[in-house]
Each structure stands twice: as structure tokens, then as C-alpha cells.
Amino acid sequence: MADPASSAATSSPIAADAVVIGAGPVGLFQVFQLGLQGIPAHLVDALPYLGGQCAQLYPDKPIYDIPGTPVCTGRELVDLLARQIAPFAPATHLGQQVSALQPQADGRFLLATTAGTQLLARSVFIAAGVGAFVPRTVKVDGIEALAGSQVLYHPATPQAAAGRNVIVHGGDEEAVRAAIEATDIARSVTLLHRRDVFQADAADLQRLQQLRDAGRIRVVAAQITGIETDPSGRLNALRVLDAQGQEQSEPLDLLLVYLGISPRLGPVADWGLAIERKQLVVDTASFATSVPGIYAVGDINTYPGKRKLILCGFHEATLAAFAAAEYLSGAAVALQYTTTSSKLHERLGVEHT
Ligand SMILES: Cc1cc2nc3c(=O)[nH]c(=O)nc-3n(C[C@H](O)[C@H](O)[C@H](O)COP(=O)(O)OP(=O)(O)OC[C@H]3O[C@@H](n4cnc5c(N)ncnc54)[C@H](O)[C@@H]3O)c2cc1C
Numbered sequence: 001m002a003d004p005a006s007s008a009a010t011s012s013p014i015a016a017d018a019v020v021i022g023a024g025p026v027g028l029f030q031v032f033q034l035g036l037q038g039i040p041a042h043l044v045d046a047l048p049y050l051g052g053q054c055a056q057l058y059p060d061k062p063i064y065d066i067p068g069t070p071v072c073t074g075r076e077l078v079d080l081l082a083r084q085i086a087p088f089a090p091a092t093h094l095g096q097q098v099s100a101l102q103p104q105a106d107g108r109f110l111l112a113t114t115a116g117t118q119l120l121a122r123s124v125f126i127a128a129g130v131g132a133f134v135p136r137t138v139k140v141d142g143i144e145a146l147a148g149s150q151v152l153y154h155p156a157t158p159q160a161a162a163g164r165n166v167i168v169h170g171g172d173e174e175a176v177r178a179a180i181e182a183t184d185i186a187r188s189v190t191l192l193h194r195r196d197v198f199q200a201d202a203a204d205l206q207r208l209q210q211l212r213d214a215g216r217i218r219v220v221a222a223q224i225t226g227i228e229t230d231p232s233g234r235l236n237a238l239r240v241l242d243a244q245g246q247e248q249s250e251p252l253d254l255l256l257v258y259l260g261i262s263p264r265l266g267p268v269a270d271w272g273l274a275i276e277r278k279q280l281v282v283d284t285a286s287f288a289t290s291v292p293g294i295y296a297v298g299d300i301n302t303y304p305g306k307r308k309l310i311l312c313g314f315h316e317a318t319l320a321a322f323a324a325a326e327y328l329s330g331a332a333v334a335l336q337y338t339t340t341s342s343k344l345h346e347r348l349g350v351e352h353t
Contacts, residue, residue, distance in 0.1 A: 011125055013118040016042045017328065019111055019124045020090075020289065021098045021268075024052020026298030026313030028081040033321035034125075035088030036344055039328065042119055044111075046132035046158065047261075048095040051078035053299075054310075056133050067311060077310075087349045093117050097132045101271045107293065122293065123324045126273075126280060127317070129299040131263035139259055140226050150235040151255045159184040159253055167238065169224070170191065170258030171198040178256055179306060181205050183216045190250060192240065196221040220250060257334030266298065286323030287316045293327060295320040 018034050020027045023045035034041045049055055051099040052073035053061075062071050066231040072080070075117035085101075096115035101124065104110055111119045143151060152160055154174070161182040168179040171193035177200070191198075191208075196219055198205060222240035228249060229235055237249045265278050274281040274290035279302035282288060285297045297320050298313035306312070325333045338344050345351070 013110060013120040014091075015044070016040075016091075016119050016121045018042070018123045018125060018324065019044065019109075019119050020127055021045075021111075022052060022127035022129055022300070023047070023050045023092070023094070024127060024129045024298060024300070024309045025077060025081055026129070026317055027052065027053055028078070028127070029270055029314050030125050030127055030297055030317040030320065031085045031088060031090045032081070033317050034324070035085065035090075035347060037321050037325040037333065038347060039123075039126045039325060040088065041125075042121070043090045044093045044096070044098050044113060044117075044119075046097040046114075046134050050082055050092075050094075051075070052129050052133070054078050062253055063310070064312065065138065065309065070239075085258065092118075094297070097134065099267050101267075101294075103272075103291065106255070109293065122328055124294045125317075125320060125324075126289070126294065126296040126297045127313075128265075128267060128268050128296075128301055129263065131265040131268070133261050133263050134266075135257065135261050136259040138224055138255075138259070140224055142227055142229065145233070145254075146227075150233070150253065151257065151333050153257045153310060154261060155256060156338070158182040158256055159185070161189070161256065164253035165251060166190070166254045166256060167250060167252045168256045168258065170260075172193070172197050172203060172258065172260065175258035176200040176204050178258060179217055180204060180211060183211055184254070187253075189216065190218045190220075190252070192220045192222065192224070192238075193251070194221065194223050222248070233295040234339055278287055279306075282316075287320035288323060293324075295324060 003102045017039050018041040020041050020043045021032050023043050031041045042326040048203045055078050059075040064071050095114035098111050099114050100112040102110045109121045109124050148259050158178045158181050165188045166182050166186045167190045168175055169192045176198050179189055183187045222242040224238050225241045226239035228237040238253045240250055241247050278294035280289050282296050282303055284303050287297050289296050297316040337346055
């Protein structure tokens with residue numbers, strides 16, 4: 001996958017011509033179409049990687065209805081789209097959810113993310129799909145305050161476990177893999193799941209059994225009911241309840257949580273945009289929402305005849321980019337072909353012919 005420029009979280013707003021919320025297939029193609037219009041874009045996604053549903057829900061499944069591409073997997077489509085936007089080098093802000101969007105007196109929009117990034121945008125493209133993909137959290141009193149320090153949700157690697165007593169919470173392949181990997185670096189590893197049954201491939205399940213037999217992973221079948229902290233607020237132990245109704249205390253330094261990642265519409269519904277059945281109402285000539293300067297494309301929008309298909313989202317992104325180019329420049333924008341336009345060749349960084 002191409003590696004578009006990344007930018008760190010900032011506290012002062014970054015001025016932007018366009019911000020695309022959502023790096024699913026439609027958000028990625030939106031960046032491409034904006035690039036053709038000469039509009040550089042910032043790209044934000046709650047996931048730590050590009051691709052939205054294609055990457056998160058079906059990376060290895062085949063797609064047969066992308067025009068000109070008889071078959072490709074979800075992952076392959078994302079890789080191709082990432083290559084296609086590479087000439088426009090969007091600034092990407094991954095692993096952060098856009099939590100606020102406020103119109104400003106000068107017509108721009110102030111966006112804030114959960115990582116503290118602030119963007120001051122002249123136009124906004126909401127490509128939020130079925131919602132932000134965010135990890136399922138543990139719901140017990142007081143645990144939120146420990147997120148990011150002693151409680152980590154879906155870390156890409158279990159490196160934080162080095163030298164610590166770690167509890168890995170979850171029952172799927174990610175949890176099993178994390179527990180196995182943590183045994184190389186952690187002081188102790190406990191795998192906590194509500195049942196002593198794990199969903200993972202045969203090789204990982206076999207390795208898990210070997211590590212259990214060797215006493216290097218302890219499995220606890222129970223549910224978390226509370227936490228125990230010291231007076232400074234440091235997490236010392238989890239309180240857990242097993243199937244027999246026995247409550248016990250499980251000491252730890254670090255909790256790694258793998259309870260799955262699922263989409264939540266989240267704050268999009270609070271941005272004052274016309275909405276019907278959790279989808280943003282758009283004008284099909286421009287894919288503008290009810291607020292001038294804000295567009296909605298892909299699965300997040302609704303209009304008569306809407307079909308939640310990737311190719312429909314590509315069309316929407318194309319018309320939205322034309323509309324935004326006219327909105328931002330205040331002038332009509334003529335159609336140009338990528339085949340023949342020297343201006344588009346220049347923007348794409350390809351040789352003139
Ligand atoms: C199993 C399956 C198979 C499918 N097969 C096909 C197929 O064969 N052909 C086809 O055309 N379609 C198919 N689809 C549908 C297709 O995947 C969707 O239409 C497409 O992914 C929509 O793209 P999108 O970019 O609009 O949204 P998404 O892919 O949902 O991406 C939206 C992104 O926005 C992010 N986001 C949302 N809110 C925020 C926020 N506030 N801040 C930051 N980020 C945010 C999310 O984390 C997500 O990554 C399939 C879907 C599924 C589930």
C-alpha cells in the first residue's frame with residue numbers, strides 16, 4: 001500500500017482547502033477527484049489504516065463489480081486506490097475520529113479529532129460510510145481514565161507488554177495472537193475471555209495450547225466486573241466473575257483489549273446537517289449537504305434511488321469535487337479529460353503526450 005504523507009496531532013488549527021472524513025474506498029477516490037481539481041486534501045480516519053469496510057470487514061473477499069476490474073479483493077482495491085491518490089500526497093490523520101465540526105464566522109469549518117488535531121477547512125467531504133470504526137470498550141466504572149496508559153485497545157503490537165504483568169482480554173484471533181506474542185517479552189501473560197473457547201487459526205490454537213501446557217500463558221474464563229486502583233489511581237487488579245459465580249481479583253500492570261472493532265455513526269449526527277434514518281441528505285447534482293461547503297459521499301448519504309455500492313460512491317465523489325471546485329473558486333469549472341489535458345497531466349505528475 002502506498003504510504004501517503006502522515007501528520008502528527010497538533011493543538012493549533014491547520015488551514016486546509018478540503019478535509020475528507022473517512023478513508024474508505026469512496027473517501028480515497030474523493031481525494032483523487034479533488035486532486036484532479038487542484039484541491040489538496042487532508043484525510044482523517046478512526047482506523048489506523050486506509051480502506052474502511054474493504055480493509056476492516058472483507059480484506060480477502062473478492063469484489064466483482066468495480067468497473068474495468070473483473071475481480072479484486074477488498075485489500076487489493078484499497079492498495080490500488082492508495083496508489084492512485086499517491087500523486088496528490090494527502091496529509092493523513094489516521095487512528096483518530098473527527099469528534100467536532102463547527103461552522104466559523106468566515107465560512108470555514110473547524111474540525112477537531114480525538115487525537116487533538118484541529119483543521120480549519122474551506123470545504124468538508126463526509127465519507128463516513130456506516131460510521132467510524134472504533135474498538136469495543138470495556139464498560140466498568142473508572143476504566144475510561146486508564147485508556148491509553150494501562151488499558152490499550154487493539155494496539156498494533158503487544159510491545160507495551162515488555163517486562164510487565166499483562167492481561168490480554170478477548171477471544172478472537174487478534175487476542176490469541178497478542179497473547180502468544182506477549183509471552184516473548186512480558187513478565188507474565190494471562191488470556192482472559194468469558195469462555196475457555198477461542199476463535200483463531202489452527203496453528204495459533206496449537207501454539208496457545210503449547211504455551212498453556214508450558215505454564216507461559218494462563219487462561220482465565222471470566223468477565224470483568226470492576227477494577228482495583230491504588231490511591232494514586234494506578235490500576236493494580238481487575239475484579240472478574242467466573243461462570244460459577246466466583247469473584248476473584250486478577251493482578252496486572254497492563255490490560256490489552258481485543259473485543260473487536262465495529263462502526264458507530266457517532267458525532268456525524270450532531271453536526272446540524274439534514275439527516276434521514278442516520279444518513280445525510282444530499283443534492284444529487286453536487287452531493288452537497290444542507291450546509292454549503294459540506295458534501296457527503298458514499299454509504300453515509302441518502303437520496304432517491306441511493307444504492308450503497310462502491311461505484312455509486314465513485315460517481316458521487318466526482319460530482320462533489322466538481323461542485324466544490326466551483327464553490328471554492330466562485331467560477332464555472334470546465335470538464336477536462338485525464339487522457340488529453342496537460343493541466344491534469346501536470347497535477348498527476350505524468351509525462352505530457
Ligand atoms: C461483506 C461486504 C461485502 C461488500 N461487497 C461489495 C461489493 O462486492 N461491491 C460493492 O460495490 N460494495 C460492496 N460492499 C459495500 C461497500 O464496502 C461499501 O459500499 C463501501 O465500503 C462504502 O465506502 P465508504 O468509503 O462510503 O465507507 P466505508 O468503507 O464505510 O468507510 C468509511 C470510513 O469512515 C471512517 N469514519 C466514519 N466516521 C468517522 C469520523 N467521525 N472520524 C473519522 N473517521 C470516520 C470509518 O472509520 C471508515 O473507515 C460490501 C460490504 C460488505 C460489508
